[in-house]
Amino acid sequence: MISQEQFDKEIELIIANAIREDVGDGDHSSLACIPPSALGKAKLLVKDEGVIAGVEFAKQVFAHVDSNMKVETLIEDGSHVKYGDIVFYVEGASQSILKAERLVLNAMQRMSAIATKTKVFVDLLEGTGTKILDTRKTTPGIRALEKWAVKIGGGENHRFALYDMIMLKDNHIDFSGGITKAINKTKQYLKDTNRDLKIIVEARNLEEIKEILETEGVYRILIDNFNYEDTRTAVKLIGEQCLTESSGGINEKTVRAYAECGVDYISSGALTHSVYNMDLSLKAV
Numbered sequence: 224m225i226s227q228e229q230f231d232k233e234i235e236l237i238i239a240n241a242i243r244e245d246v247g248d249g250d251h252s253s254l255a256c257i258p259p260s261a262l263g264k265a266k267l268l269v270k271d272e273g274v275i276a277g278v279e280f281a282k283q284v285f286a287h288v289d290s291n292m293k294v295e296t297l298i299e300d301g302s303h304v305k306y307g308d309i310v311f312y313v314e315g316a317s318q319s320i321l322k323a324e325r326l327v328l329n330a331m332q333r334m335s336a337i338a339t340k341t342k343v344f345v346d347l348l349e350g351t352g353t354k355i356l357d358t359r360k361t362t363p364g365i366r367a368l369e370k371w372a373v374k375i376g377g378g379e380n381h382r383f384a385l386y387d388m389i390m391l392k393d394n395h396i397d398f399s400g401g402i403t404k405a406i407n408k409t410k411q412y413l414k415d416t417n418r419d420l421k422i423i424v425e426a427r428n429l430e431e432i433k434e435i436l437e438t439e440g441v442y443r444i445l446i447d448n449f450n451y452e453d454t455r456t457a458v459k460l461i462g463e464q465c466l467t468e469s470s471g472g473i474n475e476k477t478v479r480a481y482a483e484c485g486v487d488y489i490s491s492g493a494l495t496h497s498v499y500n501m502d503l504s505l506k507a508v
Contacts, residue, residue: 224370225383233367234280238287240364241326253321263317263507265324267310267331270502273339275304276375277331278311280368284327289319301338301375312508324505330365334372335501341376341494344478353482353489356381356468360492369495381490389413389422390445396424402431406438423468432457436464443488447471451480458485 224230269275278300285292292315298304313320344355357373358381359366370380382388391405399405402424409422421442426432435444446457448471461467468488469481481489 224380225387230367230371230383234283234371237365237367238284238326241330242287242322245325246322250318250322253318257317257321259316259318261317262315263320264312264314265320265505265507266312267327268504268506269304269308269310270306270504271335272305273303273335273501274342274376275302275310275331275335275501276300276338276372277327277334277368280330280334280371281311281313281327284323284330285313285315285319288323289315291315292319292323301377310503313505320505328503328505330368332500332503333362333365333498334368334375335503336498337369337372337495338376339501340498341373341378343475344489344491344494345377347475347479348482348489351479351482353486354379355478355494356488356490357494358470358490358492359384360496362495373494376494378494379488387420389420390425391422392425392445393427393447402434403438406435406441410440426457429453429456429460432460436461441465443468445470445490446486451484454481454484454486 275298278296282294285294292313295312298308298310341355348355355378357370357378361369373380389409391409396402396405399408406424413420422440423443423445424435424441425445425447426435427447432444435441443466444461445468446454449457454469458467467486468490469486470490473481473489473491478489
């Protein structure tokens with residue numbers, strides 16, 4: 224993953240762009256009927272059940288819109304919530320609360336859905352030693368939020384983007400002329416460009432696993448779309464030579480069985496691309 228400093232910059236960019244997109248030259252609905260001097264208070268109301276996520280992000284949004292707004296947090300990120308719970312109160316200029324409202328709700332509803340789904344996988348893996356990973360299958364423009372939500376739900380982040388880790392997948396391998404050539408070219412590239420990036424290589428069958436193991440310098444092998452038996456065999460072949468990761472259509476029904484094959488990680492795009500937003504409201508009080 225990228226550094227905390229880089230991550231913080233991503234969040235700042237998301238907020239600035241979202242406000243630009245939503246507010247434009249002004250929230251004319253509020254400007255038309257609410258005086259700039261009017262003060263108000265609102266509560267973040269839960270109308271669903273799951274893991275809440277995005278509280279800290281909401282604070283950053285409010286601060287970006289109006290540094291004078293104050294937030295009283297009642298429930299922290301990562302907590303289980305139920306219908307009727309109040310997560311926080313926000314006080315300040317009524318116009319400012321309304322300007323921030325939609326971004327806060329949109330982000331928190333999606334982040335909470337992702338955190339909730341991630342927690343389901345984390346619970347299913349309890350006791351196995353296997354960790355759940357996200358992927359790059361995220362919503363364009365808000366990847367940082369979605370990966371943040373995975374962490375809040377108890378999961379782990381895979382690489383953030385194309386630039387912070389090498390992942391040689393099937394197309395890279397085929398375009399390069401094979402696994403060995405792809406790995407060797409990659410190692411030379413890293414040397415030539417003075418980059419220190421971890422290398423993950425995807426394997427489509429046991430023969431490819433064996434070929435990968437003949438070359439040093441691979442951080443993790445991605446055991447892609449293997450059945451249980453072949454996954455167990457692959458884990459035994461790899462041993463302590465590098466880390467292992469299973470992927471490929473793994474869901475709530477199959478994740479435990481793959482973990483019991485002995486892999487270090489399981490990655491799932493479903494954590495971020497197949498969720499239903501948690502129902503939240505920001506209500507004036």
